[in-house]
Amino acid sequence: MTICILVTGGTFDKEYDEIHGRLFFKDTHVGEMLALGRSRVDVTVRTLMMIDSLEMTDDDREVIVANCGACQEDRIVVTHGTDTMVETARALARGVPGKTIVLTGAMVPYAFGSSDGLFNLGSAVSFAQVLPAGVFIAMNGRVLPWDRARKNRETGFFDEV
Amino acid sequence: MTICILVTGGTFDKEYDEIHGRLFFKDTHVGEMLALGRSRVDVTVRTLMMIDSLEMTDDDREVIVANCGACQEDRIVVTHGTDTMVETARALARGVPGKTIVLTGAMVPYAFGSSDGLFNLGSAVSFAQVLPAGVFIAMNGRVLPWDRARKNRETGFFDEV
Amino acid sequence: MTICILVTGGTFDKEYDEIHGRLFFKDTHVGEMLALGRSRVDVTVRTLMMIDSLEMTDDDREVIVANCGACQEDRIVVTHGTDTMVETARALARGVPGKTIVLTGAMVPYAFGSSDGLFNLGSAVSFAQVLPAGVFIAMNGRVLPWDRARKNRETGFFDEV
């Protein structure tokens, strides 16, 4: 079983620009994280975009939907900023039937050394292997069907609704 | 749903004794790891022992079996050294029917900063929530029924047999 | 010999606000860093302010000058943002004669795990113990008299002028 990991950016992959003191995107850390986790899961990693999910447009979401639909794998993990993760999940639920799609992200950039990203990636890759077809949000060790998840902007956590 | 996490030691929880230059056990890092992972899974953590799995006796295994049987949760994660993880899994399969038990561990101590432990813990906690009753080994992002897992002592990975 | 460490903020002590995805200041990490470095240097640590040095006013500089002058130690380390480090050094050179004052900082926040801060702190504390009276910039393993140091905004490093 191969899992397709589609990278879209988000806090997960933000880096610190030490010259300007800003956060920015360069390359994804997903490969490095899988290596750190000694992952033996068969994966294909593809970077679709590297953006903050607050800046994600409908066109960007169409790119994600198209790639989830077109890839040959039936089990997909999408790394994504948490702010609009549910919106992308909704687009995927409409546009990609019959596949198991798990969206995940992080509250702290992996590059900052104290990230929840490694924990979430282990979790998402695991849920993607065993859940039935559908679109899910895997954050904070838990998994929720996309239409029952809502980000709580005060706590940063996803609540079940 | 509450998951019971039973701690038995293993590489997962080894620390570096800077006075004597040796590895040793102190307290478990499971709580700290769940906090780092921003875990929102409802868990009960109990330390049963803190030992290297090469030194685990049949009596130790009986303690683990008894605790898995007696705890009120039906979903259990056992942190364990990898060397004899399969032996403990066998004892659990015989002694604790009807529960979902996931054993996990690490190849590198969490305290060494570059551990697979956080990835594996995210993975094990996830598998424990969705797998049916049975005893499983969750390592390297994958899950295997205990009787199909074997540690490859040359690579350190668990192979499917 | 006791060294007085005066904390003013800067990148050194920035943290990541995981709810809003911004950098901010909370408490200084200097104590934690000295513990990590197993420092046995006799120090007094005092936080004067926690600000980005781009926002430092002349009044703030007067506070730093007053504290350097008033403290009973003759050897002082000032942690400081790099952008206006030289300006504060100039104020100290005018206002605090007869003491060894070493300014240091970081290009990457200590909290991000991959910081130059620990290296710079080891360096600054060392230079402060052996240099004669004067005001110095200790960054990147080197030390420069304040009037020969200039931050290169393209590289982030301090050049000798």
Next chain:
Amino acid sequence: MTICILVTGGTFDKEYDEIHGRLFFKDTHVGEMLALGRSRVDVTVRTLMMIDSLEMTDDDREVIVANCGACQEDRIVVTHGTDTMVETARALARGVPGKTIVLTGAMVPYAFGSSDGLFNLGSAVSFAQVLPAGVFIAMNGRVLPWDRARKNRETGFFDEV
């Protein structure tokens, strides 16, 4: 001014062998540490040996003395295990007059992520730039002439005698 950094091993450079659960030596981390510290000090790094200082022989010490004497730099940092650091310092004091030689090491391997090594390296490189000719031990942020330093085996720290 160029500083010669001579690597001999010690806790500084130990790594964790995840297959056998042992500590071992591979390559030095000094280059990586200087990069992490954004060091701009002009250095030449040479690995003389990679050994635990408890296993260092008189022949090994002769190699270190010969290299310190032969190198063209007058300012030298030697990374070294702490257990016999003072013995090597004694050999250097006898065999290499007229140079500033600073020995340093670590209590925790750099590879374990929570090391005093980066702090000590910043400190040693700094002391090496400004101290007069002589042989010194730079540990825990302090510097001691070699003949006044003694490792306290109970605390792991170097005491002044």
